[in-house]
Amino acid sequence: MRKKVGSLDIYKYLPKINCKKCGEKTCMAFGSQLIERKVELKDCPHLKRESLKSLEEILAPAVREVVFGELPVSIGGEEVLYRHELTYFNQTAIAIDIHDEMGKEELSKRIKFVNNFSHERIGETLTLQAIAIRNRSGDAAKFEKCVEETAKRTKKALILCSWNFEALNKALEIIGHKKPLIYAATKDTWKEVGGLAVKYNCPVAVFADNDISELKSVVNALQRMGIDDIVVDPGSRLGPCTLQLFVMLRRSAMDEDKVLNRPILGVPAAVYLQGGNGLKEAMAASLMMAKYADLIILHNIEIWALLPILTLRQNLYTDPRRPVRVEAGIKEFGSPDENSPVLLTTNFALTYYTVASDIESAKVDCYLIVLDTDGIGVEAAVAGRQLSASRVKKAIDETGIGKKVRHKKMAIPGLAARISGELEQLCGWKILIGPNDSSDIGKFIEGRWKA
Amino acid sequence: MTDISRLIEALKQAEQIEMEGIKVVADELELTVSPLSVLPAVKKVAPEYSVQTFEKPLVKYRGEVSPVRLGNTKAEGGTRNHSITVGGDKTMPFESENPSKPAVAFDVFDMKIPLPSPVRMHFEEVLEDPAEWAKLCVDKYGADMVTIHLISTDPGIKDTTAREAAKTVEDVLQAVKVPMIIGGSGNPDKDPEVLKKAAEAAQGERCLINSVSMNLDYKKIGSACLDNGHAVLSWTQLDINNQKTLNKHLFSIGLKKEDIIMDPTTAPLGYGLEFSFSTMERIRLAALKGDDDLQMPIASGTTNAWGAREAWMKAPEWGDWEKRGPLWEAVTAMSLWLAGCNLFMMICPTSIELFKSMVDVLSSDKKEITDDMNWIGL
Incomplete structure (x- = not known):
């Protein structure tokens, strides 16, 4: 295993x-930061130049970072196999595919979709990073035209996908300066495709079907040409081998x-394209992300499939060093007064932030008791x-909420309904059973609280 | 700028200096070259392909996970048609082969409960009859294990007696012949008695009793498992130390590794899944590295995925609910499988089918699932 860098190694x-x-x-x-x-x-x-060089070497991430695209996307740069060992850094970049035989309308619909897609989720805006253009026709001129059209309509990072060197060459003549990712150099084409990567200073993906030795040989050949920015694709079969290859690659790093x-x-x-469907594709995307894919290309753009994929990415890349709890006590939302509602939630960070963002979007003035x-x-x-x-x-007594409001009424989470009877007896407050999901807080306050 | 100052400027930026046919005219010239920065001139290597060898970086682990068998067939003194062995893992997922596939148990409840429509649509007719519900799972949806949740025993719900609950267990055991998991209501005061009676009613069937935790009488439930030949689910909340402690307690009353499965809590996709994911990975890694207290299979209450609003809310702006909901549960299962989870308690037939079909493909021996890797041309 890779030796863990200590702060003394840096300090010197x-x-x-x-x-x-x-x-x-x-x-x-x-140093420790x-x-x-x-x-x-x-x-x-x-920092002196020599020290800088040594430090760069010591601190180089286990997985090289590769940056591509006009709106730059960073992938790789990872340090650990398991997220609890430190954290994962660069979120898996997600590309949507288009191809050079697609109808104008569809093409433009998909490009627009990638450009505009954004989904707010617990304080984070989730987006798509790239467009993968497939040379489905195999024809260089058609590919060139499609790439040119696409580049005009988006600033998102592009991935040029072709087995045909001539097609890649033509496309790069037009958009080489936008630093697309070139896909793919293979055992047969590495010299020519590598030449393009050097000429246009673009990163290149290596493809070897289910054969890591071959993959390694091609990467090695490209390295000897002086190319550093390389991405690897061991082949995405929906079989037992793909996932194991991913794991072996990451462990090698x-x-x-x-x-x-x-x-x-x-x-x-x-x-998807090999006779699958959106559900299977989403499952494949999930398992690849959980096991080390740094960049994935999707076909299906239905929101029901993208939501779980983006959410899983958000989860996996959450920094485990972030605290799980928030401070317990009373939080005020808006400008509450002595008649404002009193709500209750837990101090689990995720619960708290979800509830807080729902209260804010419902624009309710209230007190929220955050229970430890x-x-x-x-x-x-x-x-x-x-x-x-x-x-x-105990929380009611310690927070002194009774002095802030004139009523003695509190809403507890719907999922805590079963304690309501005992709680009413114990504290003498009227306990309302709130919604099961905090997205309904606004409706609840307008309806049941005021009734 | 003089030539010299330009040279000095250039030297500051350069990584290597190669001087050829230069003439320096100066009274005095001082060049300080630090030995570290003198590099041998790099020769341009001619492009060349040489075959590289690759050896799988396999890890040799000291420990392994004990297998736990659920369900007794006739030969083993029970009435189940088959038994299922979970666990036995020797490596982290997808490093090399592990002996068992993940197992899935269908949830059945002992009373009608509110369910989101993508789940309810499959069970509309049987929601009030647990035996029929279990039968439907097996006959129609191919369940090879079911969980009967005795939630009506909660004093705050129906306060069904332990005796009545045991009768329900008997009914379900009669109705289906697959291995069974028996769950309580989650009420720590009532569960020990309910689960004890249920364990007695299911004597000899080798069920999994769901569950014991630190805040109830785990001795009573654990002993009932021992006395009646069942395995027990050791439930903690995303805390490895607590999990170890509880397991030790169970060992001390005589249960063996082969009798225990751990449930470290499943938080749904989008609502803390990463905590469950990492807790499971850490538990499994510790087990493989030799921690005796954690060398048991891991289980997940994957049905919790339906607690996520993206799963239970119709929300048309989030696309087809009948696909999104089940996918939410299936993705939760899939990611936890990759973290080391062995047993999945799930509810939606669509999710289960999707998850199982992916598991089949990913763990089949066939090396060629698709032979066309020309995805660019598809």
Whole structure:
């Protein structure tokens, strides 16, 4: 396994003058932040060139980072096999495919879709990163035209997909300066396609079907041409082999293989196009993302399929170092007064942020009691007794909510309904059973609370 | 700018210096070249393809997960038609072969409960009859395991007695001949008695009793499992240390690794799934690295996925609900499988079929599923 970098390994190359210009108190602190990738080398104004070089080498991520596209997309740059060991860094980039035999209308619909797609989810805007243009016709002129048309209509990163060197060549003459990802160099075409990557200074994807030795040989040949920005595609069969290849590739990178330490490309679209459907494609996308794909190409653009895929990506790339709990106590929303509603939730960060964003979007003035449930969500906390009548009573007493409002009425989460009777007896407040899902808080306040 | 200052400027930027036929005219010239920055001139390598060998970077693990068998057939003194073995893992998922496929159990409840329409549509006729519900799962949807949840026993719901609940268990055991999981209501005061009676009613069938936790009388339930030949589900909440502690308690009352499955809690996709994902990965890694207290199969209450609003809400702006809902549950299952989970308690037939079909394809021995890798031309 790859040796873990310690802050002393870093410290010896730092200026050791604690000038604080980087924003950290000491060089030592700067060093440990470097390891966590929370600061960058360029934040230190005093680094000598030799030290910089050594540090760059020491701090180089296990998986090389590759950047492509006019609106640049970074993929790879990962440090660990399992997210709990540190965190995953660059979210899997998602590309949607189009091809050079597609009707004008469909083409323009799909490009627009990628350009405009955005979905708000718990404080984050989820988007699509790229368009993969397939040379379905095999014809160079048709491909060139399609690439030209597409590039006019989008700034999203492009992936040029063709087995035909001539087609890639023609397309690059037009959009080479936009740094598209070239797909693909193979055992047979590496010299010519590699030549294009050098000429246009674009990253290139290597494809070898279900054969890592072949993949490694092609990558090695490209490296010898001086190409560093390489992405690997071991073939996306929906079979037992694909996933194992992904795992072996990523493990090789962690074992300091300096050839295979590349971002991985997966093509769930292949699953769809080979007689699959949107459900199967979404499942393939999910499993590839959970096991190391840094870039995936999708065919289906139905929102019911994209939502779970984007949500899984959001989950997997959430930084595990972020705290699970928020502070317990009273939170005020809007400008509540003595007649405002009192609501209750848990101090599990995810529950809290979901409820808070729902209250905000419903524009309700209210008090929210954040109960210390040891960072556990509502349903599980009810089952585990972290959300119990006695704990809620304690929170009512300790927060002094009784002094802030003139009524004695509180709404608890619908999923905590079963404690309502005991709670009413214990604290003497009127307990309303709120909605099961906090998206209904607005409706609940307008209706049941006011009734 | 003089030539010299330009040279100095250029030197600052250069990584390598190659000087050829230059003449320096100066009174005094001082060039400081640090030895570190002197590199041998890199020769341009001619493009060349050489065959590289690749050896799979396989990890040799010290420990392994014990297999847990559920369901006793006639030969084993029960009445089930087949038994199912979960666990036995020797590596992390997809590093090399693991002995067992993930198992899926269909949820059945002992009373009519509110269900989102993409789930309810499959069970409309049987929601009030658990035996019929279980039968439908097996006959129509090919269930090879079912869970009967005795939720009506909760004092806050119907307060069904333990005796009546045991009768329900008998009915379901009679109606279907697949291995069974028996679940309580989650009420820590009532569950021990309910699950004890249920364990007695199902004596000899080797069910999985769902579940024991730190905040109820786990001794009573654990002993009932021992006495009646069942396995037990050890449930904790996303906390590995608690999981270890609870397992140790279970060991101390005489249960073996082969009798225990762990449920470290499943948070739905979009609502904390990453916590479950990483907890399961950590548990499995610890087991493979030799932690005796965690070398048991992992289970997931995957049905929790329906708690996500993207699953249970019709919300037309989020696309076809009848696809989105089931996909939500199936993606939750799929990702937890990749984190090491072995047993999935699920509810929607569409989700289960999708998950199972993916598992079949991914764990089949056929090397060539599709032979056309020319996806560009499709």
